Amino acid sequence: MAPPNPKVKAAFRAMTNLGIHESKVKPVLKKLIKLYEGNWELIEADNYTALVDAIFDVEDNQQEDNQEGGVEVEAPAPVQEVRPLKRLRLRGQDSQFSRLPTSGGSPSSAVSPVKTHLPTSGSAVSPVKTHLPTSGSAVSPVKTHLPTSGGSPSSPAVSPVKSRPQTSGGSPTSPAVSPVKSRPQTSGGSPSSPAVSPVKSRPQTSGGSPTSPAVSPVKSRPQTSGGSPSSPASSPLKSPKPRPGTVPENGSELQPQSPSVLSRRNAVVDKGKKPISPLDTSRRRKSISDRSPSKEQTVEPGTSPSPKIKTPHPYPFIIPKEEPVSDEADYEVPISMVFPEPLSAEEQDDNNAVASQCRNRNVEDEALVASQVHVFVRSTCNPDDITKGEEKVKIPWVNNSTNDIPPLFHYMPQNTVFQDAYLNISLSRIGNKDCCSTCMGNCVLSSKPCSCANKTGGDFAYTAQGVVKEEFLEECIANSRTQSFTYCKECPLETSKNDGCLEPCKGHLKRKFIKECWSKCGCGNHCGNRIVQRGITCNLQVFLTSDGKGWGLRTLEELPKGAFVCEFVGEILTVKELHERNKARKYTLPILLDAEWGSGVVKDNQALCLYAASYGNAARFINHRCLDANLIEIPVEVESPSHHYYHIAFFTSRKIEAQEELTWDYGIDFDEDDQSLELFKCKCGSRFCRNIKRTNRMVRSFTAA
Numbered sequence: 001m002a003p004p005n006p007k008v009k010a011a012f013r014a015m016t017n018l019g020i021h022e023s024k025v026k027p028v029l030k031k032l033i034k035l036y037e038g039n040w041e042l043i044e045a046d047n048y049t050a051l052v053d054a055i056f057d058v059e060d061n062q063q064e065d066n067q068e069g070g071v072e073v074e075a076p077a078p079v080q081e082v083r084p085l086k087r088l089r090l091r092g093q094d095s096q097f098s099r100l101p102t103s104g105g106s107p108s109s110a111v112s113p114v115k116t117h118l119p120t121s122g123s124a125v126s127p128v129k130t131h132l133p134t135s136g137s138a139v140s141p142v143k144t145h146l147p148t149s150g151g152s153p154s155s156p157a158v159s160p161v162k163s164r165p166q167t168s169g170g171s172p173t174s175p176a177v178s179p180v181k182s183r184p185q186t187s188g189g190s191p192s193s194p195a196v197s198p199v200k201s202r203p204q205t206s207g208g209s210p211t212s213p214a215v216s217p218v219k220s221r222p223q224t225s226g227g228s229p230s231s232p233a234s235s236p237l238k239s240p241k242p243r244p245g246t247v248p249e250n251g252s253e254l255q256p257q258s259p260s261v262l263s264r265r266n267a268v269v270d271k272g273k274k275p276i277s278p279l280d281t282s283r284r285r286k287s288i289s290d291r292s293p294s295k296e297q298t299v300e301p302g303t304s305p306s307p308k309i310k311t312p313h314p315y316p317f318i319i320p321k322e323e324p325v326s327d328e329a330d331y332e333v334p335i336s337m338v339f340p341e342p343l344s345a346e347e348q349d350d351n352n353a354v355a356s357q358c359r360n361r362n363v364e365d366e367a368l369v370a371s372q373v374h375v376f377v378r379s380t381c382n383p384d385d386i387t388k389g390e391e392k393v394k395i396p397w398v399n400n401s402t403n404d405i406p407p408l409f410h411y412m413p414q415n416t417v418f419q420d421a422y423l424n425i426s427l428s429r430i431g432n433k434d435c436c437s438t439c440m441g442n443c444v445l446s447s448k449p450c451s452c453a454n455k456t457g458g459d460f461a462y463t464a465q466g467v468v469k470e471e472f473l474e475e476c477i478a479n480s481r482t483q484s485f486t487y488c489k490e491c492p493l494e495t496s497k498n499d500g501c502l503e504p505c506k507g508h509l510k511r512k513f514i515k516e517c518w519s520k521c522g523c524g525n526h527c528g529n530r531i532v533q534r535g536i537t538c539n540l541q542v543f544l545t546s547d548g549k550g551w552g553l554r555t556l557e558e559l560p561k562g563a564f565v566c567e568f569v570g571e572i573l574t575v576k577e578l579h580e581r582n583k584a585r586k587y588t589l590p591i592l593l594d595a596e597w598g599s600g601v602v603k604d605n606q607a608l609c610l611y612a613a614s615y616g617n618a619a620r621f622i623n624h625r626c627l628d629a630n631l632i633e634i635p636v637e638v639e640s641p642s643h644h645y646y647h648i649a650f651f652t653s654r655k656i657e658a659q660e661e662l663t664w665d666y667g668i669d670f671d672e673d674d675q676s677l678e679l680f681k682c683k684c685g686s687r688f689c690r691n692i693k694r695t696n697r698m699v700r701s702f703t704a705a
């Protein structure tokens with residue numbers, strides 16, 4: 001028999017000093033060693049906080065289980081024993097994850113007990129108790145079963161916490177927030193930087209208070225038949241009131257822009273273009289009629305073609321490893337988890353610091369990192385599903401080349417108001433022309449276009465097969481390339497800056513809208529004119545790109561031309577909030593929901609944008625490609641009869657092969673001469689790359705001089 005590991009002995013000793021008996025320590029320690037892949041630094045850090053946490057949670061769970069089953073709970077441990085453990089655990093929670101968002105706006109104390117099962121190296125399944133934020137006080141108990149490392153071929157590595165594949169019963173809730181469309185920017189392209197968000201706003205209502213915390217349902221997700229009452233997906237979009245500037249540093253660097261974007265100086269860039277004045281046409285894109293059929297380099301060598309195939313472990317802390325603790329059989333280790341709520345700017349900083357420290361493994365305060373990492377890992381980095389069960393499909397992530405993990409963010413399946421945005425979505429505002437209340441079944445199969453189709457332009461945008469019609473799609477693509485703009489007399493973006501320096505409107509891209517049927521329509525949820533609102537249905541995967549763009553999103557299945565991939569989801573901000581955020585955090589370039597701004601009906605304080613750095617969905621991982629990207633964004637009207645608020649949906653602009661990276665043209669103008677705007681060095685690889693052209697021009701002019 002191998003001599004006892006001195007680290008194990010030291011751990012026992014430390015626990016004994018805290019009054020915890022060896023018998024309680026041993027099984028938990030064994031699990032922890034596996035969970036942390038034998039990384040003793042994490043276990044020992046902060047006087048064995050992780051171990052104490054786990055032991056404590058085991059006890060908690062045992063007690064809860066006993067209570068649930070009506071069984072007499074064993075006598076509580078002496079107060080002296082328990083207190084120090086509680087403190088340790090609570091301190092960690094308080095530091096970053098204790099306050100949970102609720103749809104009601106106030107930090108919620110309510111949590112949804114969700115049972116998940118931790119993967120184990122053997123066949124045993126470890127039940128893990130998680131506490132998820134709820135949209136209200138409702139609690140939805142959800143049981144999840146994690147595959148064991150040996151059992152599930154789909155598990156690339158053992159994940160500390162496995163969220164269950166979504167289900168009809170409704171997913172656990174997620175912290176509410178709302179997306180906004182911004183553009184990616186940033187110097188150097190941080191792989192950890194979050195994302196972008198599209199959304200569009202509608203003409204504000206004159207009576208509505210822009211600052212009203214009114215909650216409006218933004219996006220319904222009809223397909224979750226069971227619809228958890230606590231699911232934020234079905235709840236209004238009002239988020240709690242986090243402090244302004246809650247964007248993680250790395251997230252703030254990622255805002256892609258499509259419809260419109262802000263520069264660091266708050267200059268508007270539409271479709272990624274440099275601020276353009278009505279008189280300045282020089283910066284507009286030239287129309288290119290033939291789209292390049294070239295495909296992105298997509299398949300990462302050695303990556304799994306589908307989530308079903310086992311891939312090398314992407315995360316260093318979660319891979320079980322042989323450890324000489326004991327030869328006892330694996331057993332269940334319940335661990336309590338509290339999911340985070342939107343973090344304050346400071347907390348975001350802390351989190352980002354933790355994440356980057358984890359990556360670099362070059363930290364000054366290992367103890368701090370270690371004490372936070374286990375919570376972070378459990379709640380955020382499930383390699384089997386970044387959505388935490390919020391979507392109908394799982395979206396795994398893989399990284400076969402480095403130890404990097406995806407950036408910290410809160411997965412959110414639908415846009416949610418950050419604070420002041422007023423959406424004014426109500427059934428009473430949806431008139432007869434705005435819905436097809438007398439329709440039945442599937443509108444798309446009808447020979448006559450319904451009212452919704454009329455609003456789309458006289459015909460349905462979707463075919464009976466559920467893809468965007470060729471003609472409609474081609475028009476959208478052409479519009480995005482030729483860039484036709486409208487201009488405000490007084491642009492909400494400029495006036496909301498409130499800096500005494502009113503600049504002319506930079507222009508807002510004209511777009512073709514799709515109007516989908518919705519709840520006030522007579523048709524059913526299966527109606528073919530309800531595509532975007534059903535959410536993601538294709539198999540996607542987040543992966544670390546091999547060409548320096550950081551993380552990217554790819555499809556694991558072949559997608560036909562015109563197929564819906566995902567919506568751009570993020571926080572819904574007013575442009576005023578956006579400016580405030582930009583003051584607090586430089587380099588943020590959100591996307592504007594500016595479809596109606598040129599009409600003059602949108603007041604400054606009602607103009608909206610989307611911001612996906614902190615809260616968003618899989619779209620935050622979509623990288624930019626100049627001109628011949630394989631996705632096109634199309635604004636989609638679902639629940640709002642005007643274009644004050646709307647959704648931005650990504651559809652394939654051509655057939656896409658399985659394993660191809662999904663890309664979107666952020667609309668960046670690499671000729672940007674605004675010194676305050678830091679753009680990443682484009683590595684899209686397109687032969688139309690605007691950055692390459694710019695570089696070539698610079699070289700030429702340099703040589704000429």
Ligand SMILES: C[S@@+](CC[C@H](N)C(=O)[O-])C[C@H]1O[C@@H](n2cnc3c(N)ncnc32)[C@H](O)[C@@H]1O
Binds near residue numbers: 194196548680681684
């Ligand atoms: C919306 S995020 C996309 C996801 C991001 N790659 C990540 O790792 O989180 C936008 C950021 O990705 C990087 N990026 C996107 N497209 C790129 C490109 N074509 N070339 C270089 N970097 C790119 C830039 O850092 C940009 O700020």
